[in-house]
Structures are given as structure tokens and as C-alpha cells.
Amino acid sequence: MEDAGFIFGSYFLTFATVGLFAWRTIRSGRKLADQIPDEDKYWL
Amino acid sequence: MTTIDPARTELQPSEPPLPRRSTGTRVTRAVGIACLVAMAWLVAFGLGFSPADRDQKESVRILYVHVPTIWLAYLAFVVTAVSSGLYLFTKKQSLGWDRVAGASAEIGVAFVAVTLAVGSMWGRLTWGVFWQWDARLTTTALLFATYIGYLAVRRLGGSHQQRAKRSAVLGMIAVMEIPLVHFSVKMWRSLHQEATVANLDGDTKMDGIMLFSLFVGVIAFTFLYVWLMLHRTRAMAMEDMLEDRGLDDALVARRAEAAAQQNGAQ
Amino acid sequence: MSTWRVARLIAAKDLRVERRSKIVTNQVLPFAGITMVSFAFALDKQNVLDTVAPGLIWLATTFSLLILVQRSFSIETDDGALDAMRVAGIDTRAIFLGKAMALAVQLLVLEILLLFAAVVLYGEAIQSSGPVLAVVLLVTTLISATCGLAAVGTLYGGLAAGFKGSETLLPLLTLPAVAPVLIGATKAVESAVGTAGAVVSEGWQWVGLLVVFAVAFGIGGSLAFGPLIDE
Numbered sequence: 024m025e026d027a028g029f030i031f032g033s034y035f036l037t038f039a040t041v042g043l044f045a046w047r048t049i050r051s052g053r054k055l056a057d058q059i060p061d062e063d064k065y066w067l
Numbered sequence: 068m069t070t071i072d073p074a075r076t077e078l079q080p081s082e083p084p085l086p087r088r089s090t091g092t093r094v095t096r097a098v099g100i101a102c103l104v105a106m107a108w109l110v111a112f113g114l115g116f117s118p119a120d121r122d123q124k125e126s127v128r129i130l131y132v133h134v135p136t137i138w139l140a141y142l143a144f145v146v147t148a149v150s151s152g153l154y155l156f157t158k159k160q161s162l163g164w165d166r167v168a169g170a171s172a173e174i175g176v177a178f179v180a181v182t183l184a185v186g187s188m189w190g191r192l193t194w195g196v197f198w199q200w201d202a203r204l205t206t207t208a209l210l211f212a213t214y215i216g217y218l219a220v221r222r223l224g225g226s227h228q229q230r231a232k233r234s235a236v237l238g239m240i241a242v243m244e245i246p247l248v249h250f251s252v253k254m255w256r257s258l259h260q261e262a263t264v265a266n267l268d269g270d271t272k273m274d275g276i277m278l279f280s281l282f283v284g285v286i287a288f289t290f291l292y293v294w295l296m297l298h299r300t301r302a303m304a305m306e307d308m309l310e311d312r313g314l315d316d317a318l319v320a321r322r323a324e325a326a327a328q329q330n331g332a333q
Numbered sequence: 334m335s336t337w338r339v340a341r342l343i344a345a346k347d348l349r350v351e352r353r354s355k356i357v358t359n360q361v362l363p364f365a366g367i368t369m370v371s372f373a374f375a376l377d378k379q380n381v382l383d384t385v386a387p388g389l390i391w392l393a394t395t396f397s398l399l400i401l402v403q404r405s406f407s408i409e410t411d412d413g414a415l416d417a418m419r420v421a422g423i424d425t426r427a428i429f430l431g432k433a434m435a436l437a438v439q440l441l442v443l444e445i446l447l448l449f450a451a452v453v454l455y456g457e458a459i460q461s462s463g464p465v466l467a468v469v470l471l472v473t474t475l476i477s478a479t480c481g482l483a484a485v486g487t488l489y490g491g492l493a494a495g496f497k498g499s500e501t502l503l504p505l506l507t508l509p510a511v512a513p514v515l516i517g518a519t520k521a522v523e524s525a526v527g528t529a530g531a532v533v534s535e536g537w538q539w540v541g542l543l544v545v546f547a548v549a550f551g552i553g554g555s556l557a558f559g560p561l562i563d564e
Contacts, residue, residue: 024125026192033185034114037132038106040181041291044174048298052090055305061088063308066301155560212509219505223496233492236557237506240488243553244510251513251542255520 090301098294105287112280120277126192127277133189135284137182137207139292143175144214144242151238154231162307163300165231168238170299172217174292179211202253209248213241227307336427343418343431348438350408357439361400365443368393369450379456384529386455387522390447391478391515397443398482398511399504402490405436410495415562425559429487433554437483444475460527470536471525477543478518484550485510492561517542 024030061067113131120127147168154164186204187197198204221234273281351357372389376382382389409415418428448471451457460467489506493499517539523529524536 026125029188029192030114030125030128033129033188034110034132036188037136037181037185040177040184044177045291045295045298048295048302049090052298052302052305055302055309056089057087059087059305059308064088064301065304066090066092066297067088209509209512212505216502216506216509219498219502220492223493223498223502225496232560232563236560237492240553240557243549247513247546247549248509251516251546254538254542255516 090298090305092297095294095297098290098297102287102290102294105283105290109280109283109287112276112283117276117280123193126189129185129189129192131280131284133182133185134281135288136178136185138285139288140175140178140182140210142289143171143178143292144210144245146171147175147214147217147238148242151235154235155239160228160231162227162231163304165227165235166300166303166307167296168235169218169221170296170303172214172221172238173299174295176211176214176218178288179207179214183207183211200256202249202256205252205256206245206249209252210245213244217241227310336424336430339423339427340430340434343423343428344434344438347405347408347432347435351435351439356404357401357443361397361404361439362443362446364400365393365397365447366450368396369447369454373454382455383457386451386457387526387528388515388519389455390444390451390522391518393447394440394444394478394482395508395511395515398440398486399507401436401439401443402486402503402507403500405432405487406490406494415494419562425562426555428562429491429555429558432490433480433483433487433551436486437479440479440482441475444479457526460525460533462527463533466533467525467527470521470533470540473540474518474521474525474536474543477540477547478514478521481514481543481547481550482511484547484554485514488550488554488558488561491558494562513542513546517546 056064109131113128117128117131119125150164150167150171154160154162154168157164183204186207190199191197217234217237220237221230223230223233225233369389372393373382376385406415409418415428419425448457459471485507489503489510493502493506496502520531521536521539521543524531524533524539
């Protein structure tokens with residue numbers, strides 16, 4: 024595939040950014056959840 | 068204002084530490100799995116099954132991730148504007164709407180950043196340049212700056228309601244600004260007489276399997292958006308609760324102090 | 334008292350404060366002038382300066398706007414004057430209009446001076462073909478751009494006023510928002526002075542854009558200003 028570097032690079036960039044964002048969201052969620060009692064979590 | 072009784076959150080010494088449930092639920096797990104499946108599908112079609120374009124050759128594959136990210140960014144900013152309006156104009160002024168607005172803007176900004184970065188790579192391949200001052204790119208760059216400003220306003224401090232009102236007003240102004248900016252940039256570029264380096268119109272004629280790959284991409288990123296929104300709004304609710312608890316603790320401590328002073332004075 | 338009358342009183346108050354403190358005259362106008370000189374250092378070729386002079390005028394105006402807005406609201410927050418006005422029951426639309434009018438007056442003075450600076454420093458001159466129309470275009474541009482800038486500045490100034498980090502937040506919010514004014518005003522002035530063969534007739538569509546912008550932010554701003562300072 025010509026220009027494979029750019030193409031794979033863009034897919035990698037997209038998924039890496041998305042993955043990082045998702046991981047940080049989950050991680051902050053976990054840290055916060057440890058400090059709040061389950062009764063107050065409206066989604067459970 | 069949601070208040071938590073501090074006594075309930077402190078563990079009694081005899082009890083073992085409780086595993087606290089996080090922001091995940093059955094719904095998020097389902098959406099998450101759907102997202103992963105769709106993303107895998109996107110990669111399979113984007114990088115594999117779909118053909119190269121006649122004009123753009125292989126670089127068209129970049130569009131299968133680039134286009135969904137900008138569409139989702141637009142969706143995210145529209146959601147921000149709508150929930151900002153709902154916060155301001157519903158009687159209850161529920162902070163839930165404010166959190167939706169904020170979370171959506173965060174995701175939107177992230178998506179626009181990815182769009183600009185990936186788009187410049189596509190531009191390098193198709194146009195030979197990383198950047199052009201055409202209407203679409205310029206407006207997107209200004210959109211990015213505008214919502215970075217929105218996020219900064221959310222961090223100005225003050226009570227939750229103050230933050231909500233301020234950013235809700237800004238969220239609605241920003242949405243009004245976008246057509247103004249877009250229109251002026253379009254006028255600006257349409258009168259640009261100099262010969263341009265390359266074809267500014269990035270739209271390719273897509274058919275069949277290419278359109279399908281794009282469609283899969285949009286579906287996959289929509290699942291991603293929903294998944295991120297669910298987790299982030301729940302986390303934001305907890306952040307607000309903790310902030311309130313901190314305030315309550317401070318008030319309790321202050322009253323205890325005042326009472327002790329009074330007792331000491333007697 | 335009508336909103337309009339209150340707005341005029343507030344505008345008069347702001348201008349009186351300026352007349353007594355002379356902060357704008359002694360600090361902001363020189364800043365704008367130095368900006369124009371700095372542009373010449375950075376863009377050293379005369380033919381480049383010729384071409385971009387209209388844009389430089391509006392760039393200098395935009396940067397000075399940021400400082401003017403900071404000043405406009407620091408006189409309110411320093412002694413809690415904004416809160417005092419609210420407590421006195423003054424309509425927030427009147428406050429917005431009044432402060433925007435005062436800001437517009439100061440901006441107009443600034444822009445006229447910048448035009449003179451451009452004539453002197455960059456050798457700008459009015460269009461030779463149809464100078465009267467060109468001057469009309471120039472004046473209309475100045476007024477409509479100024480109204481738009483004043484509206485945006487007052488709105489975002491009110492939003493950021495009194496908060497930690499507001500000095501740095503204001504530029505971030507304001508610059509993307511005034512991009513249409515920067516584009517439109519530059520193009521209109523280019524038509525008025527005949528940069529790169531632009532003719533006066535081309536300038537009027539840009540004035541149209543500037544008017545739409547000013548009206549949008551004027552109305553939107555007066556509506557939004559209330560909730561923003563009503564804390």
C-alpha cells in the first residue's frame with residue numbers, strides 16, 4: 024500500500040487518542056467512585 | 068445540591084474495605100462492546116476490504132476515520148448547545164444538563180483535535196500541504212479555539228450553579244458564532260483570487276463499499292461518544308458531590324470551632 | 334427611567350472615569366502605536382507592509398480591545414460597583430449597552446489614530462478612483478466594526494470579570510469570536526484604500542457582514558449579559 028506510513032499513522036493516532044481519553048475517563052471514574060458511597064450513585 | 072453524610076463515607080475500623088462500584092453499568096458494557104466490534108469492523112473495511120480510490124489512491128482510507136471524528140464533534144457541540152439551553156430554560160435548572168453540556172464539549176474538543184491532526188496528514192497526501200486556509204479548515208480551527216475557551220470558562224470556579232449558568236450562556240453563544248464565523252470565512256475564501264495549490268474540495272465521489280466503510284465509521288464513533296458520555300457525566304456528578312462534601316465538612320468544622328469558642332468563653 | 338437613559342448615564346460614567354484617569358490616553362493608545370511600529374520591524378519589506386496595512390490596523394485594534402475591556406471591567410470589580418448596580422435594580426441590558434457604548438467610543442478614537450498611524454508609517458492613502466465613496470465606505474466600516482467589537486468585548490468582559498485567570502481567559506474567548514470582524518473589516522478597508530486593485534464596490538458586502546455581526550452580538554449580548562453577571 025503506498026503512503027502506508029501516513030495511513031496507518033492516522034489510524035494509530037485516532038485510536039491512540041481515543042484510547043487515552045477513554046482510559047483517563049475510566050480511571051478518574053474509579054478514583055472518584057472509591058470516595059462516594061454506592062447509595063449516592065444514581066446510575067446504579 | 069447533593070449532600071453526602073461524611074459519617075457514612077468513613078469506614079468503621081472493624082469493617083473490611085467495601086468494593087465501590089464505579090461508573091460502569093450493564094448499559095455501558097453493552098455500548099462498549101458494540102463500539103469495539105464496530106471499530107474492528109471499521110479497521111477491517113477501512114484498511115482492508117474497501118478499494119483504493121481512483122484519484123486519491125490509498126489516502127482515501129484516512130477519510131474513514133477522519134470524517135466520523137468531525138461529524139461526531141459537530142454532534143457533540145450541538146448536544147452541548149441543546150443541553151445548555153435546557154439548563155437555562157427549564158424551571159428546575161437541573162445540573163444534570165450542565166454536566167451533559169460539559170462532558171459533550173470535552174469529547175467534542177478531543178474529536179476536533181484528532182480531526183485536525185488526521186486531516187493534516189490526509190492533506191499532506193492529497194494536496195501536498197499539511198494545512199490550507201480554505202473555509203472548512205479555518206472554521207474548524209476557530210471552532211476548536213472557541214470550545215477550548217468554553218472548557219476554560221467551566222474551570223473558572225464558583226458554585227456549580229454559577230459554572231452551569233456561565234457555560235450554558237457561552238455554549239449557546241458559541242453555537243450562534245459558528246455560522247457567523249463559517250459564513251465570513253467562506254466569503255473570505257471564495258473571493259480569494261490567487262490560484263490554489265490543489266483541489267480544495269475534499270469530497271470524493273464515494274460509492275458502494277466505500278460509503279459503507281464510512282457508515283461503519285460513523286456508527287462506531289457514535290457508540291464511542293455515547294459510551295464516553297455515560298462514563299464522563301457520572302464521573303462529573305461524583306466530582307460535584309465530593310466538592311459539596313468538602314464544603315459541608317468545612318461548614319461543620321467551622322460551626323464546631325464557633326461552638327468551642329463559645330464554650331471556652333463561658 | 335428608561336433603559337436607554339440609564340445606558341447613556343452608565344456610558345457617560347465610564348467616559349468620565351477615563352477622562353479623569355486618562356489610562357486609555359496614556360497607556361492604551363501608545364500601546365496601539367507601538368504595536369504598529371513593531372509590525373514594521375517584523376514585516377520589513379515596504380511592499381509587504383503596503384499590502385497588509387489594512388489588516389495590521391485591525392490586528393492592532395483587536396489586541397487593544399482586549400486591554401480596553403480589561404480596563405472597562407476592572408473599574409467595576411475593584412469596588413464591587415457592578416454588584417452595587419445590580420443591587421440598585423438597574424436593568425442589566427442598560428449596563429451592557431452603556432458599557433458597550435463607552436467601549437465603542439474609546440475604540441473609535443483608537444481606530445482613527447491607527448488609521449493616521451497607517452498613513453504615516455505605512456504610506457496608506459484613500460482610493461484615487463472614487464475617493465468620496467471610499468471615505469463613506471471607510472467610515473461605515475469603522476462604525477459597524479466598532480459596534481461589533483464593543484458588543485463582543487463587553488459580553489466576554491462581563492463573563493470573565495472578577496475571576497481568577499480572567500486576564501488570560503479574555504483573549505482566548507475574544508479572538509476566535511471576533512475573527513469575522515477581523516476578516517470583514519480588513520477586506521472593507523482594503524477596498525477603501527485600493528490594496529491590490531480592490532475596488533470600493535467590493536467593500537460593501539463586508540460591511541454587510543460587519544453589520545450582521547454587530548446586530549447579532551448586540552442583541553445576543555444584551556440578553557446574555559444579565560444571566561452572566563447575575564450571580
